[in-house]
Amino acid sequence: MEKIVSLSKRRGFIFQSSEVYGGLNGFWDYGPLGAELKRNIKECWWRSMTQLRDDVVGLEASIIMHPRIWEASGHTSTFSDLMVDCLLTKKRFRADQVEPQSGIAYFYTGATESTQGKESKDAFSVLVPRGKPPESARYAARNFYQQRGLENPVLLGERSEPVENTIRYNPENGSLLTEPRPFNLMLKTYVGPVESADNVAYLRPETAQAIFAQFKNVLEVSRQKVPFGIAQVGKAFRNEINPRNFTFRSREFEQMELEFFIRPDEAVEAIHGSVAKPAAAGHPGEPQPNWGWQIWHQYWVEERLRFYENIGLPRNSLVEYWQKADELAHYARATVDILYKFPFSKRDDKGELMGEELEGVAARSDFDLSQHQRFAGKPMTVFDEELKTAWSKLSAEKQSELSERYFQARAKYLTKAGEPAEKAEKLGRADADLLAKGYYVPHVIEPSAGVDRLALALICNAYCEDQAPDDKGKLESRVVMKLHPRIAPTKVAVFPLLKNKPELVKKAKEVRDLLRSHMTVFYDEAGAIGRRYRRQDEAGTPYGVTVDFETLGEQGPDLKDTVTLRDRDAMTQERVRISELRALLSAKIR
Numbered sequence: 001m002e003k004i005v006s007l008s009k010r011r012g013f014i015f016q017s018s019e020v021y022g023g024l025n026g027f028w029d030y031g032p033l034g035a036e037l038k039r040n041i042k043e044c045w046w047r048s049m050t051q052l053r054d055d056v057v058g059l060e061a062s063i064i065m066h067p068r069i070w071e072a073s074g075h076t077s078t079f080s081d082l083m084v085d086c087l088l089t090k091k092r093f094r095a096d097q098v099e100p101q102s103g104i105a106y107f108y109t110g111a112t113e114s115t116q117g118k119e120s121k122d123a124f125s126v127l128v129p130r131g132k133p134p135e136s137a138r139y140a141a142r143n144f145y146q147q148r149g150l151e152n153p154v155l156l157g158e159r160s161e162p163v164e165n166t167i168r169y170n171p172e173n174g175s176l177l178t179e180p181r182p183f184n185l186m187l188k189t190y191v192g193p194v195e196s197a198d199n200v201a202y203l204r205p206e207t208a209q210a211i212f213a214q215f216k217n218v219l220e221v222s223r224q225k226v227p228f229g230i231a232q233v234g235k236a237f238r239n240e241i242n243p244r245n246f247t248f249r250s251r252e253f254e255q256m257e258l259e260f261f262i263r264p265d266e267a268v269e270a271i272h273g274s275v276a277k278p279a280a281a282g283h284p285g286e287p288q289p290n291w292g293w294q295i296w297h298q299y300w301v302e303e304r305l306r307f308y309e310n311i312g313l314p315r316n317s318l319v320e321y322w323q324k325a326d327e328l329a330h331y332a333r334a335t336v337d338i339l340y341k342f343p344f345s346k347r348d349d350k351g352e353l354m355g356e357e358l359e360g361v362a363a364r365s366d367f368d369l370s371q372h373q374r375f376a377g378k379p380m381t382v383f384d385e386e387l388k389t390a391w392s393k394l395s396a397e398k399q400s401e402l403s404e405r406y407f408q409a410r411a412k413y414l415t416k417a418g419e420p421a422e423k424a425e426k427l428g429r430a431d432a433d434l435l436a437k438g439y440y441v442p443h444v445i446e447p448s449a450g451v452d453r454l455a456l457a458l459i460c461n462a463y464c465e466d467q468a469p470d471d472k473g474k475l476e477s478r479v480v481m482k483l484h485p486r487i488a489p490t491k492v493a494v495f496p497l498l499k500n501k502p503e504l505v506k507k508a509k510e511v512r513d514l515l516r517s518h519m520t521v522f523y524d525e526a527g528a529i530g531r532r533y534r535r536q537d538e539a540g541t542p543y544g545v546t547v548d549f550e551t552l553g554e555q556g557p558d559l560k561d562t563v564t565l566r567d568r569d570a571m572t573q574e575r576v577r578i579s580e581l582r583a584l585l586s587a588k589i590r
């Protein structure tokens with residue numbers, strides 16, 4: 001990671017935010033190469049999720065939204081992590097990120113100060129590794145009581161006992177941590193000139209909620225029918241307790257989220273007689289009208305894995321992690337986290353990297369739209385003509401079976417959402433009646449990915465050190481960023497062989513201009529050609545074009561108007577006609 005962080009800064013992928021003022025923890029800026037990389041990531045995602053499909057449309061919503069949205073989504077009450085503070089240094093940790101430790105714990109009931117007659121009855125405890133003298137615990141404890149105003153504390157009630165795998169102590173200094181308490185991760189602000197409780201608003205902690213809040217508007221204008229999706233790319237903010245691992249956990253980041261709305265299984269069954277479920281692992285193929293939520297979920301997991309492979313993350317660098325029943329949010333039916341094996345990931349018993357989350361693909365039932373329906377008091381149902389027609393043709397027995405199942409699911413949701421039993425029963429029955437008339441709240445599959453985590457994964461994956469010949473053919477080590485041509489910041493570098501030959505420079509600039517409106521081109525004439533190649537290798541530029549004397553026709557007419565095309569990874573050079581260059585490169589970067 002150190003090499004990656006240093007290259008990121010040196011080559012202008014990622015800088016610390018506000019670096020001239022000492023930086024701001026959890027915030028990052030993307031330099032010239034990083035900015036292009038991020039744009040390419042977002043464009044690839046947008047293209048594959050919306051433009052290359054008929055069933056997904058886009059949205060770009062505001063970052064600050066009505067605060068009721070966050071009440072409906074549950075963020076106001078439950079979007080929190082447990083935090084603990086070190087009693088000595090006040091350093092804050094996320095409770096679940098404290099490494100378990102073993103050793104001897106020393107306990108103190110308080111301390112006195114004979115000269116000033118002061119005393120503290122605050123209990124304190126220190127963990128020291130086995131074999132270390134108790135004096136180190138006492139030193140820390142005296143420090144603790146000194147911070148409570150006792151200049152020369154005498155420790156009281158010392159007792160010690162061995163402890164195993166505890167997370168109650170600061171791994172850095174052994175000091176006891178506070179009891180865990182929840183910390184809401186939403187960043188607060190005020191809208192308008194008055195800083196009052198009425199004007200509190202939040203910087204969105206995810207982009208998804210805007211999609212739900214605008215569901216009806218988008219549905220109306222897009223002429224889409226369920227199943228269809230709404231995609232959005234944009235900034236999100238979380239006041240993370242402990243930003244870490246470079247950009248992996250930041251306080252400001254970007255998300256690429258799709259909400260894909262589907263029929264409830266009961267509606268699918270009413271229309272098609274049965275619900276198609278996954279038959280085997282892997283991609284289930286082109287979407288079919290009889291798919292239920294499970295197969296749609298599997299479809300999106302596989303689509304997303306293909307996306308990552310398409311931009312250069314090999315399948316074996318990714319992990320498909322199925323959340324266990326006790327890890328799932330209460331409304332989620334299944335969630336698959338797509339993990340990338342970052343160099344800082346934890347390792348399993350066999351020493352294999354376990355991976356860290358790039359994206360979560362969740363089957364969220366009809367929870368989100370139902371919440372907004374209740375909180376906003378506006379229907380989030382859709383009318384499904386096919387369902388209405390199919391329902392009327394079902395046997396009474398089938399109708400009552402589907403109706404009962406739908407009622408059970410709705411009543412369960414309503415009860416979990418806090419509605420009293422009687423009301424949940426009444427509303428659930430009303431929902432089941434609506435289903436029979438062709439109305440329902442769509443269910444949703446949500447693939448939710450982070451742009452910055454993906455950029456970091458691509459940078460980690462691309463970083464390579466190997467050997468390349470210098471200008472005299474001698475092998476030297478090089479750093480090369482093997483970024484996939486689809487997401488590489490610069491697609492091609494154009495070099496005149498020599499800077500001081502006007503004909504070469506003129507021709508090279510012509511080649512640059514020929515390519516420029518079709519791809520990102522970098523023109524470089526400074527320094528030995530080997531050095532220029534090296535610079536582009538580090539920037540991840542997949543192709544280099546050199547204009548030399550052959551191009552000018554000095555070695556005969558055959559080679560006139562040809563250039564050498566260098567491949568960054570294979571380090572091969574081939575002779576290509578300038579007239580064919582654009583088409584050839586366009587095909588490689590598509």
Ligand code: ATP
Pocket residue numbers: 206238240247248249250251252253254255357358359360448449450451452453
């Ligand atoms: P984590 O468990 O790592 O905090 P999460 O499960 O809370 O992540 P989601 O709420 O599912 O994350 O957000 C979707 C995606 O947004 C994540 O997969 C990740 O790529 C990105 N993301 C979430 N939090 C951060 C963050 N603090 N910094 C950068 N990216 C983030």
